Amino acid sequence: MATRITAPQLKKIWATARELGMDEDVLRARVAALTGSESISKLTSQQARNVIDNLAPKAQINRASxxxxxxxxxxxxxxxxxxxxxxxxxxxxxxxxxxxxxxxxxxxxxxxxxxxxxxxxxxxxxxxxx
Known part of the structure; x- marks a missing residue:
């Protein structure tokens, strides 16, 4: 059985989305496109990793040096x-x-x-x- 999304993963998804200036609707649409799931909190741990990996490269561009x-x-x-x-x-x-x-x-x-x-x-x- 797949493990559920962890609290740190959930925080990371929302924090990364905020850094990218994504509103909730855009984030949910991106998550649905990547995972097929409408709910972020119901993602599996692996799906959450995929979402984070998809968002993170874009967020890295503006990271503090x-x-x-x-x-x-x-x-x-x-x-x-x-x-x-x-x-x-x-x-x-x-x-x-x-x-x-x-x-x-x-x-x-x-x-x-x-x-x-x-x-x-x-x-x-x-x-x-x-």
């Missing part, structure tokens, strides 16, 4: 977040609405970088005032 991810990690280290990676992931989730750094688009990575720079400048100002 290694340099952007490196810069984000460097800024997080300056903020003292190196020992607490959940803090950076929480920041990314709040401001970019993705669950992992690897899912950031170039634009989202730029916004996260700018947000971290602002936090660093606020930290410096706060230290000078004290």
């Amino acid at each position: 290694r340099e952007q991810l490196w810069k984000i990690n460097q800024l997080a280290e300056q903020l003292g977040w190196k020992d607490n990676p959940k803090r950076l992931l929480g920041f990314v989730k709040k401001y970019a609405r993705v669950d992992a750094l690897g899912w950031l688009t170039r634009d989202q990575a730029w916004r996260v970088t700018e947000g971290l720079k602002k936090l660093i400048s606020k930290q410096k100002v706060h230290k000078v005032v004290k």
